[in-house]
Amino acid sequence: MSGLPAEHVDILDGPVGTELLRRGVQTPLPLWSAGAIDSAPEVLSQIHADYARAGASVHTANTFRTQPRKLGAGFEALATRAVELARAAVPTSARVAGSLAPVEDCYRPDLSPLEGAREEHRQLARTLAEAGCDLLLCETFPVAREAWVAVEECVATGVETWAAFTAGPDGTLLTPEAMHAAARGALERGASCILVNCTPAALTLPYVEALAALGGRVGAYANAGHPDDALGWTAADVPAAARYVDLAETWRRAGASVLGGCCGTGPAHCAALAQRFAAHEAQRQRPARS
Secondary structure (H helix, E strand, O other), X not given: OOOOOOOOOEEEOOOOXXXXXXXXXXXXXXXXXXXXXXXXXXXXXXXXXXXXXXXXXXXXXXXXXXXXXXXXXXXXXXXXXXHHHHHHHOOOOOEEEEEEOOOOOOOOHHHOOOOOHHHHHHHHHHHHHHOXXXXXXXXXXXXXXXXXXXXXXXXXXXXXXXXXXXXXXXXOOOOHHHHHHHHHHHHHOOOOEEEEEEEEHHHOHHHHHHHHOOOOEEEEEEEOOEEEOOOEEEOOOOOOHHHHHHHHHHHHHHOEEEEEEOOOOOHHHHHHHHHHHHHHHHHHHOOOOO
């Protein structure tokens, strides 16, 4: 595609886990950032508020790890509380998304279960819908089959559903062609937006191009840090926000109209995205001179 698409750009917030670590809140396995819902709710609220001030219009509640498999019967209360914290911290005009992740490990497609994932995704999708989420975000899926199950269960709630796929921390879990096929299946099952996430920013463009070829709405939110097996993602040696946004500009030109940050990014990246693409929007809406 050439030139900027006319479609309005939505700015996603960035990761919670990276920011919790930066602010001194530990996120150990197996719950990672979900532990902060109880242990540091005021910090979690502040992170959501900081992303709102940075210019995000879509905020993801901290439900990535609030799963039945991880929490048992307590998952509903924790997921609902996470949505409440996000809702209270952001403007009423902002949209709150509920996050659904693979039931095992987003970087271990070999662990994706042949059976059992559907019921777990159904339970979390219904809980997030009942908690009042404006949309449901199935994110960081490296396996098409499990992503499609999650999308089906989210769509069944009647809440708008997005699907995001990952090529992994080194871009080896999915090729652009494989992500194209996975995203096509998500669209066929009712997803209204298809995205690439949790993939190094420098490797993201071919995936955006592959998604854009499907003709649906496309988004991208990439990694800028590095993984830590014990703590999740850390933000050491994060590239400058300006460099990240320069890469996001290429995603925009390829057709992405939802842009945000994933692991290793933060409010500074969100602010840079909002400033860059708000300028594009203002330019697009400015009346032409006669």
